[in-house]
Amino acid sequence: MADAPPDFNPSGGPPQDLPDLFTPEETIKRNPIVTGLLALIPGAGHAFIGRSRQGAGYFGLTVVMGLLLYWAQVTTEFEVFPGLWIVLLVVAILFYVFTIFSAVSLAGDAEKFYPRIALILILSFTYLLGWQATEVNLQKFFTEFSDTFDTFSRILWPWNAAIDPIEDVLVVSTPFLAPCPDDPIASSMSELDNEFGAQITLEPGCGVMNEDRTEEPGTDLMLVGTGFVPNTEVVLWWEDPIGEDFRPNYDGETLSVVTDADGNFELAFEAPRYNTPGQAVGIQEHEAVIRQLIDITGYELSENFLLALNRLIITIFQALMATSFGIIFAFPISFLAARNLMWGSPLTRVIYYAVRFIMNVSRSIEPLIWAVIAVIWVGLSPFAGVIALTIHTIAALGKLYSESIESIDSGPIEAVTATGANGLQTIMYAIVPQIIPPYLSFTIYRWDINVRMSTILGFVGGGGIGQILSQWINQSLWSSAGIAVWMIAITVSVLDYASAELRKRFV
Amino acid sequence: MLVVENLSKVYDNGTAALKDVSFQVPDGAFLGVIGLSGSGKSTLLRCINRLIEPTSGRIIWDGVDITELRGEELRKVRRKIGMIFQQFNLVKRSTVMVNVLSGRLGYTNPIYALVNHFPKEDRDKALAALERVGLSDKKDNRADALSGGQQQRVGIARALMQEPTMILADEPVASLDPVLAHSILDQLEVLNREDGMTVLCSLHYLDLVQRYSTRVIGLRDGRLVYEGTREEIRNMTDEDFKDIYGQEAERITPGSIMG
Numbered sequence: 001m002a003d004a005p006p007d008f009n010p011s012g013g014p015p016q017d018l019p020d021l022f023t024p025e026e027t028i029k030r031n032p033i034v035t036g037l038l039a040l041i042p043g044a045g046h047a048f049i050g051r052s053r054q055g056a057g058y059f060g061l062t063v064v065m066g067l068l069l070y071w072a073q074v075t076t077e078f079e080v081f082p083g084l085w086i087v088l089l090v091v092a093i094l095f096y097v098f099t100i101f102s103a104v105s106l107a108g109d110a111e112k113f114y115p116r117i118a119l120i121l122i123l124s125f126t127y128l129l130g131w132q133a134t135e136v137n138l139q140k141f142f143t144e145f146s147d148t149f150d151t152f153s154r155i156l157w158p159w160n161a162a163i164d165p166i167e168d169v170l171v172v173s174t175p176f177l178a179p180c181p182d183d184p185i186a187s188s189m190s191e192l193d194n195e196f197g198a199q200i201t202l203e204p205g206c207g208v209m210n211e212d213r214t215e216e217p218g219t220d221l222m223l224v225g226t227g228f229v230p231n232t233e234v235v236l237w238w239e240d241p242i243g244e245d246f247r248p249n250y251d252g253e254t255l256s257v258v259t260d261a262d263g264n265f266e267l268a269f270e271a272p273r274y275n276t277p278g279q280a281v282g283i284q285e286h287e288a289v290i291r292q293l294i295d296i297t298g299y300e301l302s303e304n305f306l307l308a309l310n311r312l313i314i315t316i317f318q319a320l321m322a323t324s325f326g327i328i329f330a331f332p333i334s335f336l337a338a339r340n341l342m343w344g345s346p347l348t349r350v351i352y353y354a355v356r357f358i359m360n361v362s363r364s365i366e367p368l369i370w371a372v373i374a375v376i377w378v379g380l381s382p383f384a385g386v387i388a389l390t391i392h393t394i395a396a397l398g399k400l401y402s403e404s405i406e407s408i409d410s411g412p413i414e415a416v417t418a419t420g421a422n423g424l425q426t427i428m429y430a431i432v433p434q435i436i437p438p439y440l441s442f443t444i445y446r447w448d449i450n451v452r453m454s455t456i457l458g459f460v461g462g463g464g465i466g467q468i469l470s471q472w473i474n475q476s477l478w479s480s481a482g483i484a485v486w487m488i489a490i491t492v493s494v495l496d497y498a499s500a501e502l503r504k505r506f507v
Numbered sequence: 508m509l510v511v512e513n514l515s516k517v518y519d520n521g522t523a524a525l526k527d528v529s530f531q532v533p534d535g536a537f538l539g540v541i542g543l544s545g546s547g548k549s550t551l552l553r554c555i556n557r558l559i560e561p562t563s564g565r566i567i568w569d570g571v572d573i574t575e576l577r578g579e580e581l582r583k584v585r586r587k588i589g590m591i592f593q594q595f596n597l598v599k600r601s602t603v604m605v606n607v608l609s610g611r612l613g614y615t616n617p618i619y620a621l622v623n624h625f626p627k628e629d630r631d632k633a634l635a636a637l638e639r640v641g642l643s644d645k646k647d648n649r650a651d652a653l654s655g656g657q658q659q660r661v662g663i664a665r666a667l668m669q670e671p672t673m674i675l676a677d678e679p680v681a682s683l684d685p686v687l688a689h690s691i692l693d694q695l696e697v698l699n700r701e702d703g704m705t706v707l708c709s710l711h712y713l714d715l716v717q718r719y720s721t722r723v724i725g726l727r728d729g730r731l732v733y734e735g736t737r738e739e740i741r742n743m744t745d746e747d748f749k750d751i752y753g754q755e756a757e758r759i760t761p762g763s764i765m766g
Contacts, residue, residue: 411596415662418556419669420586420613428620429609433601 025051027106035107036100045103058099058118065092065125078135088128095121151478158482162305168295170228172200173239173287176221176271180206181283197227198263202288209274209286218271221288228292230263237289238272241280245289248272259292304480307468312487314382315464318457319450322386326393327443333359333394334401341405355398363395367453368460375461385462389450397446404438405431441503448492448499455488508533509555509673509705514564516550516729524550526729528564532707532722534672537699539720539740540709541751547729548709552675555707556588557581568673586613589666589704593678595658599651603642603661606650607633610668629668636664640694656687663694674698676708680715688712692719713748717741725751 028050039045043059046052069092072080098121102113154161174190188205200223207219228234236255238248247254248269259265276284333355335341342352370388378384412430421429458466465484472481509532516525524547532538540548553559555566557573566573573584589610597606611629612620619625625633637643640660645653650661659679666674676695680688692708696719699706710716716723723740725733733751735743 409596409599411592411594412598414558415590415592415596415665416609416612418558418585418588418590418675419610419665420582420584421609422582422612422617424617425612425615425620428623429601429605429612430598433598433605437600 025053027051027111029109030107032104032107036104039100039103042096042099045100046106049103049107051106055103058102061122062092062096062099065095068125068129072129072132078133080132084128084132088125091121091125091128095125154478155482155485158479158486161479162302162483163299164302165296166298166300167293168297170194170196170198170292170294171289172198172225173289174200174202175205176202176286176288177206177283178209178271178276178286179283180204180208196229196263198225198292199227200225200288200290206283207271209271209276211273212275218273221269221271223267223269223288223290225259225265225267225290226263228259228263228265228290229294230259230261232292232294233258234265234267234290234292236267236269237291238274239287239289240274241276241284241286304472304477305483308465308480308484308487311458311463311465311468311484312491315454315458315466316451316491318382318385318454318462318464319389319447322389322393322450322454323443323447325386325390326397326446329390329394330397330401331439333398334405337398337402338405339402359395359398362391363399365392367392367457371457371460371462380461380463380467382463385454385457385464388457388462389454392453393446393450396449397442400442400446401435401439404435404442408434444499444502448495451495452492455492508569509707510565510567511551511555512565512567514551514554514566515562516547516554516559517562524729525554525561528726528729528731530724530731530734532705534705535699535703537696537706537719537721538708539716539723540707540726541711541716541723541733541748542709542726546726548726549677550729551726552590552677552707552709555675556585556590558590582613586669587671588673588675589669589671590675590677591659591662591666591679593681595655595662595682597650597658597661597665599649601650602646603637603648603650603653604630604633604646606661607636607646607664607668610636610665613669632668633664636667637661639667640664655683656690659683659687659691660694663691663698667698671704673705673707676706678709678711681711688715695719713745717743727751 030049035045035048038048041059042062043055043057046055046058048055069085069088072085072088095118098114098117102118105113172190172194174188176188177185185205187201187203189201190199192199203222203224204219207221208214208216210216210218223236225234233256236248237245239245249272250269255267255269257265257267274286336351336355337359339352342348367388370391371385374384374387378387408431412434413426416426416430454462454464455466455469458464458468459470461467465488469481469484469488472478472484511531512529514525514528515523517523528547528551540551542548550559554561555568555573557576561574564574568584571584573581576584598609601609605623608625608629611625611632615625615629634643634646637646640663642653642657642660642664645657650658653661659682662679674695679695680691683691692715695706695708698704708719710720717740720740721737723733723735724731
């Protein structure tokens with residue numbers, strides 16, 4: 001994850017205690033034939049002539065090559081191109097032969113023996129196998145790029161899904177009774193309750209629904225409408241006895257028709273598929289519904305846009321809560337993890353090492369893993385994400401805080417103590433002013449990271465905008481996903497900039 | 508009168524920084540403490556206000572053995588001893604005003620520290636102290652925005668807040684150029700002559716010692732190797748200094764010994 005706390009060696013140089021692998025070893029002159037025979041065991045020849053580090057290296061490389069060759073043969077992860085395996089075998093054998101020649105030649109009087117050959121062989125082996133193992137496919141990479149155009153363009157420009165039209169819809173409905181009462185109803189007619197004078201008539205006004213248990217088709221119906229807006233589409237809907245609206249579906253088709261020049265239409269269909277619940281008693285009153293879109297009066301933010309916005313705000317709060325909980329724990333812990341405060345007695349040293357160890361472990365476990373654990377713990381919710389981030393934050397801030405304690409200037413402590421100040425006063429006037437600015441700086445930095453991380457945690461159920469984003473991706477709702485992606489990107493960059501600006505002021 | 512008797516300090520790592528040092532400083536003296544780096548000057552000054560615990564020996568000031576003091580008693584003595592440092596030891600990110608006020612902490616109720624409160628009289632005192640060192644226009648600046656000489660004057664103002672009767676100055680001008688060095692030492696001289704404060708000041712340069720000190724002690728490898736009065740110092744030659752300092756002895760301004 002894009003989390004790079006400045007915990008590496010600040011001088012930038014390599015650690016000083018690296019074993020010195022690069023200075024040449026002294027070669028002992030030996031009999032080339034004996035050396036060559038020993039060199040049949042990779043590396044043994046080199047060890048014999050005093051180059052044991054080089055020998056160990058060659059031995060290790062040969063063993064690794066052999067194991068990889070074997071793995072390439074037996075693995076079912078990818079298709080090994082048969083010719084390639086032979087090539088790899090040849091490279092490995094060449095390397096083996098090279099080690100023998102190298103040992104023999106060095107046992108004589110050569111100072112070095114074409115180390116470049118070893119490098120070329122090792123690199124060829126590595127990249128040939130790597131290419132296969134990761135199934136690199138340049139042909140697909142270039143020729144099938146166009147497949148992404150649709151998805152990609154909708155993610156890049158999702159804003160048409162960000163707004164919905166506000167529609168003025170004419171709704172006219174008329175009852176349909178199922179089953180028919182003793183005295184069947186020949187037809188039903190809607191009430192005249194709109195300014196257009198639009199009305200519908202349904203014939204017959206009662207019948208049977210298409211129910212699973214009877215396996216009979218629904219009653220054939222004829223719906224006639226008058227007084228609608230001319231030359232405009234009308235759509236058939238249905239309202240069941242408990243008031244649920246749905247569009248009747250006939251083999252995947254929904255029904256609609258365009259009104260004629262006088263605003264009239266006719267629609268023939270079967271009573272739709274509907275399973276009357278077992279506990280329903282007697283005659284059920286359905287409604288046949290005609291909807292006609294008359295006008296678009298305006299636009300409003302779409303439901304998914306608002307949903308994404310809601311989740312974004314939750315995400316920012318998640319990061320805030322996690323950062324705050326993190327501070328509460330990290331602040332005291334940082335004193336326990338500060339070398340200059342804890343180096344006094346053996347007991348405090350043990351505490352120092354224990355705290356450091358726990359922090360390092362919890363920091364090296366990715367927040368994503370913590371989130372999975374937290375979801376099991378408290379269920380799918382933003383709180384799970386908060387827990388995961390908090391744990392990681394405690395460890396990361398604890399380390400950064402303790403390092404800023406370690407780097408405080410002891411001069412002011414001395415000076416304030418010399419004025420006759422007591423312990424509390426010394427902390428407040430000599431230590432706190434020194435650690436507050438770096439603490440603030442690190443904390444803002446951490447909040448910034450937490451916002452970025454919490455967007456990801458949603459993918460494993462940690463709540464927030466990530467959760468809705470992963471749902472939309474799974475449903476291939478690319479425009480909605482694009483809205484979420486944009487929101488994340490904008491928030492992260494704004495915060496990134498703001499936190500950089502804020503931190504500048506504290507350093 | 509400050510009496511130091513058989514003072515020794517051995518650090519945890521085994522370094523013996525002070526070895527059986529004894530001397531006396533009459534009230535109102537300007538004592539120059541000379542010696543090479545590592546000769547024990549800083550350790551000696553810090554033992555006097557117990558920033559460093561002496562290993563053995565006694566330090567008696569106005570009849571009180573400072574080495575015996577604990578807790579509140581120690582802090583009450585400390586507040587009568589101002590201290591200024593080579594590296595100024597200001598809290599760099601705090602304002603000049605807060606740095607000066609922190610000199611008053613030995614007098615204020617510790618509870619005030621939690622809310623960063625100082626009584627009105629203390630604020631007035633701090634302004635007066637800044638006025639005295641010529642920095643009243645800098646009171647709201649961050650300490651690290653000031654030049655080295657200005658920072659050292661803040662250090663003096665901080666010490667003034669303690670209303671001290673003794674000042675310990677540990678290489679107060681070693682980080683400053685010659686002109687500023689004189690300006691700082693002139694201020695200490697005023698405190699010494701006009702306010703009657705005893706000053707113990709470690710110094711590196713021969714001419715500064717001759718110009719300002721009324722008494723001198725010299726340390727080498729933690730031992731007292733020289734003790735002299737004003738007249739004796741002024742009659743000293745460069746060769747005499749080199750006995751104390753070794754061959755690295757130098758003057759802040761080239762030329763003859765100042766009068």
